[in-house]
Amino acid sequence: MSFGAPKGEKLRDRSLLTPSLSMNSLSLFKDPKLSTISMLRKVNKLNEDEKVQFEEKDFCQLCGAEFKKFLKPRHHCRTCGRSVCSKCCKGSGENRICDMCITEDENKELKNTYEGVLEEKQNQLEALRQNIISLDKRTAEKKQQLEINKNNLKEDLKKKLKETKAQLSNEIEKNETLKADLEMKREELLKRKEELTNIEYNLGKKKTFLKTKKEKLEEKELELEKIRAKLLKYQEGG
Ligand SMILES: [Zn+2]
Ligand SMILES: [Zn+2]
Numbered sequence: 001m002s003f004g005a006p007k008g009e010k011l012r013d014r015s016l017l018t019p020s021l022s023m024n025s026l027s028l029f030k031d032p033k034l035s036t037i038s039m040l041r042k043v044n045k046l047n048e049d050e051k052v053q054f055e056e057k058d059f060c061q062l063c064g065a066e067f068k069k070f071l072k073p074r075h076h077c078r079t080c081g082r083s084v085c086s087k088c089c090k091g092s093g094e095n096r097i098c099d100m101c102i103t104e105d106e107n108k109e110l111k112n113t114y115e116g117v118l119e120e121k122q123n124q125l126e127a128l129r130q131n132i133i134s135l136d137k138r139t140a141e142k143k144q145q146l147e148i149n150k151n152n153l154k155e156d157l158k159k160k161l162k163e164t165k166a167q168l169s170n171e172i173e174k175n176e177t178l179k180a181d182l183e184m185k186r187e188e189l190l191k192r193k194e195e196l197t198n199i200e201y202n203l204g205k206k207k208t209f210l211k212t213k214k215e216k217l218e219e220k221e222l223e224l225e226k227i228r229a230k231l232l233k234y235q236e237g238g
Contacts, residue, residue: 052076057083062100077101 054076059066061082067074074083077098084098091097097105 052078052081054081055083059083060085060088062088062098 055061057067057074060074062084065072065085065087067083067085072085075086075089075096076082077084077089077100078094078096079101080098082098082100088100089096089098090102
């Protein structure tokens with residue numbers, strides 16, 4: 001809505017306006033020149049059914065132009081009751097509205113629009129915030145689960161490592177025993193071999209000794225045979 005809008009449209013819009021005391025009209029109190037009007041307006045608006053009280057001024061309350069009969073007639077804004085010249089208002093009769101009220105309405109509308117946008121953005125922000133919270137929560141849960149999995153894996157690995165180590169240790173021990181056994185048996189075998197060599201050596205010695213004895217025995221037998229033959233010859237001859 002702007003000052004340049006078609007008259008008819010503007011007037012129709014006017015009829016929909018609810019004269020009520022808004023934050024915008026309260027802000028008028030900041031301007032000392034307008035405070036009286038606003039106060040008046042406030043009083044007027046206390047009763048919705050009551051008509052706006054017209055102000056009877058000699059000068060336009062917006063531009064300050066002096067009113068003159070026919071040349072510059074005085075008009076009254078039906079919203080605030082200000083005395084205004086024709087340049088400072090729009091519409092006619094019961095639909096007349098001063099530029100100040102138009103600006104005020106436009107501000108109100110703008111404010112409503114911005115408030116709407118603000119609310120929408122705030123809602124979006126809140127939704128985003130909720131999303132972030134839920135995401136954070138899920139992330140935390142995932143992290144926790146991951147931590148649990150990690151710990152479980154670690155425990156499993158530790159257990160398996162311990163088992164493998166024990167197994168390996170066991171096998172090493174077994175191997176060690178086997179090795180010791182083998183070593184013992186080897187030593188025993190060596191000893192036996194040595195004994196066998198000794199026995200063989202002794203046997204050889206005995207064999208040689210026996211052979212010598214046999215030879216001597218044969219020699220002696222031969223001698224005995226000779227003696228026997230001599231004896232026989234002697235007996236025959238005797
Ligand atoms: Zn004026
Ligand atoms: Zn007005």
